[in-house]
Amino acid sequence: MEQIKSFLLKNKSTLLDELIECIQIPSISTVRSSKKDMYRCADYIKAYLSQIGLENVQYLDGGGYPAIYADWIHAKNKPTVLIYGHYDVQPAESLDGWISDPFLPEIRDDYVYGRGATDNKGQLFMQLKAIETLFQIHECLPVNVKLIIEGEEEIGSLTMTEIIEKHKDRLSADLLVVSDTGSLQKDAPAICYGLRGIIGFELSVQGPNRDLHSGSIYGGVVQNPIYALVHLLNSMKNELGVISIPGFYDDVQLLTDLEKESLNAISLSEEKLKEDIGVKQFFGEEGYSFLERVWVRPTLEVNGIEGGYQGEGMKSIIPEKAKVKVTCRIVPNQKGEVLQSIIEKHITKNIPAGVKVEVEWNKCSNPFYIQPEHPYLLKALNSLQSVFDKPVQLIRGGGTIAAVEMLNQSLNMPAVLIGFGHSSSNVHSVNENMSVEKFEKAILALCNYYLSLGSDHVEEES
C-alpha cells in the first residue's frame, strides 16, 4: 500500500488529466446533436484503456451507442471482476447557474467542477486509475479484470440487454463491481447492497367521443373520465400512503436483524431534508422509518396527469378523456412481471362504469440485492475502511441502475456497488463536482480491494 501511496503522490499533478479531458467531451446521450461527441468520448476512453495495458479493447454493439469492452485475464486461479461504468452524461447548460462551464472543468477549493465529474466519468476514472496504478507498479493485475462501459445509462440502458445477450461468455465473471452510487456522508464512500427496481405504465380513460357541455343534455348522466381516473387511482393507494392493490406487498423482502441494526445506526437530518425541498412534514407508510420508506418499501407514484381543459379561466365541459403516468419503485424479492400482472388485474376489476380504460406498460427494471454478509462485499468494506478515516456505511439505494440488475441476473454474479458520490456532488444538477482528495483516496481504496480479492484462490474451470 505504501508503494501505491507514493506512486499516487509522485503522479499527483497528472492524476486528473484524463478525467478532465474526458469531461470536456459533451457526451450527452439524450441529445441527438451530441452523437459525434458520444463517439468521440467512446474513442477517447477506448484509446486510454489500450494505453494503460488492457487488452481486447473493442466496441460491443447492441444497436444503440456502443459499450466499450476491455479485459486483462492473465491472473491464473484468481477471481475475475467485471467493472461496469458509463461514459454518457446528463445535459448541462451554463445558463442554468453553473459557476464555470459544465464542459470546461475547473478545480476550485480542491473540487473538480464539470458535468460528469462524479456521474459517471469521475467514478469511472477512479476505477481506471486504480487499474493503471496496479499495472504501473506490478506490471500485472492481482485479479482478472473485464470492463464494460456503456453509453446509454442516462437514457435507461436501452440496448444493454441486447449487448449482454450477445456477449454472455465474454462478460462472465465472478463478481460485478460498480461505482455509480453515492453515500450519505460526504467524506466516506458507502457500499450499497440493494437497489429498488422500477415499473411504469400509462393509464388512459376514455369517456364520451368528444368534450360535452356540462349543462344540458348530458350534464349529470355521463361518467366524467377524470373522476373515473380519480376513483381508480384512489383504489390503488389510500390516504395514508399505503398501496391498496391486493397482493402488492406480498413478496417484499423483510429486513434481517443485521440489516435493521445497520439501518438504525444511520442518522439523517430530516429537518435539513425538509428544508431543502420546502415541505413542512414528511409523509409515508406508518410504522416505517424514513430510510425504510425510501430503501425497503415499494412506492406507487403518479408522475403526471392530464385531462380536459387546462387553459385560462373556466370551461364547463365533461372532458372526453384523461390519462396518467404511473411508476412503482419495487424492492428486493419483488418481480416486475408479477407486479405488472397484479396491477393489471386490479385495474380490470375496478374499471369505473361508463368508461373505457387502457393500460400501456413501459420498461421494467427489477430490484437488485446482495446479502450484506457476502464475502466479496465484506472484503470491499474492509478495503475501503482502511483507507478512509470514517467508517464506511452499508446502505441501500432508493433509485434504480438498470444495468446492475441486468448484469447481475443475466450473468448470475454478485454485484458490489461502491459509491463515491454524495448529495453535494450535485449529480444531474448544476455545478456537479468531485473532491480531488476523494478521487485519490478512491484509487487507493480500489487498489486495496483488488489486491485483497487477488488473495483469493479460484478453482480453474476445466
Added chain:
Amino acid sequence: MEQIKSFLLKNKSTLLDELIECIQIPSISTVRSSKKDMYRCADYIKAYLSQIGLENVQYLDGGGYPAIYADWIHAKNKPTVLIYGHYDVQPAESLDGWISDPFLPEIRDDYVYGRGATDNKGQLFMQLKAIETLFQIHECLPVNVKLIIEGEEEIGSLTMTEIIEKHKDRLSADLLVVSDTGSLQKDAPAICYGLRGIIGFELSVQGPNRDLHSGSIYGGVVQNPIYALVHLLNSMKNELGVISIPGFYDDVQLLTDLEKESLNAISLSEEKLKEDIGVKQFFGEEGYSFLERVWVRPTLEVNGIEGGYQGEGMKSIIPEKAKVKVTCRIVPNQKGEVLQSIIEKHITKNIPAGVKVEVEWNKCSNPFYIQPEHPYLLKALNSLQSVFDKPVQLIRGGGTIAAVEMLNQSLNMPAVLIGFGHSSSNVHSVNENMSVEKFEKAILALCNYYLSLGSDHVEEES
C-alpha cells in the same frame, strides 16, 4: 289572429331579410378581431328597432360590449314585458365542416343555415318580427315593451350586472320574456321553468418546491401532490356519482307532484343519445331518472386536470404541484355563495398531509326557477299551443343563462323562457340552422302571447 296570419303570408318573401342581413355580420364576442363587427351588428339592430317603431333606442354601457335598449310604453294599465336577447354569436369556421359559409346564410329545404340562425339572432328576430307585425297591424302594441339585447352572452354576460345596476328603473317590468332555449321536440317550442346555475373554482395542490426524483432520497417520504389531489377529489364525489360534501344537497328543491308528472310524461331515446356520444352506458345518481339527473340534481365535474410530466415516455418524478378546474351545476333553491362556503369548508377540513392547497373561485351564477303554474307562464303555454300543432312541453334546462337569473333576481320579476331551438339546430356547432316554418309560427305565437298578456289589466302605479 287571422289578420296576423294574412299579414305574415303577404310578407313571406321579405320576412327573413333582416335576420339574414344580421347573420352576415360575424359578431363573435370571444374573438378580439371581431370588435368592429360587434359594433356593426349592434348598430344594425339599433337601426332596425327604431325603424319598426320602438322608442328610446340607445346603448347601455357596462364597460364591455354595449347592450341595446329600446322601449314602447304607451299601453296604459297593461303589463310591461322586458324582452331579453343577445346579438353576439359563437365562433365558426367554414373549414370545420359547414356546407355553406357560416356568415353567408343559405336557405336549403326550408331551413336557414348560418351562425346565429337559432342562437340567438334567429330567436331574437322572432321577437322583433312579432313586435313589428303588431305595430304594422294595430299601430300600437297590446302591452308595454322594453328590450335589452346584450353582446356578451357567449362570454358569460361579463358586464350585465353593471348594466342592470346602472339602469334598474329603466329595465323594471312585470315579466321577463326570453327566447334563448330549446325544446326536446323538433316541431314545437317548449317553455323552460327552471335552469341550473353554475359555480366554479380552481384547486391547486403544492408539494415540494421542485419536481423530485422518485427514487432516492425522497421517493417514499414525500406526499405526491397529484395523489393528494386524487384523495381530495375522491372525498368530494363517490364512486356512485353522489357528491359527498356534507350539506351539498341540503337546499335542493324537491319536485312537486305536478312537476314529477310533467317530467315523467317526457320521453327520450336514451339509446340514441348514448350512440351520439359513443358511450355504452349512462352514469349518475341512483334513484333519479335521466331528466332528473340533468335538470333537477346538482353536479360536480372536473373540467380539467394537470400536474407533473405529460410528455412522451416515462419520467420518474414526484411532481411539485397539481391543479384542477371544477364546476358545479347548481339547481333551484341552492345558492352559489352558500355552496362556495360549504365546499371551501370541506376542502379545508380534508387537506391531505404534507401539501398546501389553494382555492380560487371563478364567477358564480345562481339557478333560475319559476313555478310552472305561474299565470304568465300558463298564458304563454296556451298561446303557443294554439299555434303549434304539437303540445308544448313544460321543461327544465340543465344549462345556465347567466342574464336570466341576474334580471330575474335584481329586478324581481318572473321570467318566461320560450325556446324555439332543438338539438338538431346545432347551436354552438357546425351548420347551425333554423326552420323557416318555425320562424313564421313563432312570430304568430308570440303575437298571440302578447295580445293575451294585453288582455290583463294592471293597476297604474301612483
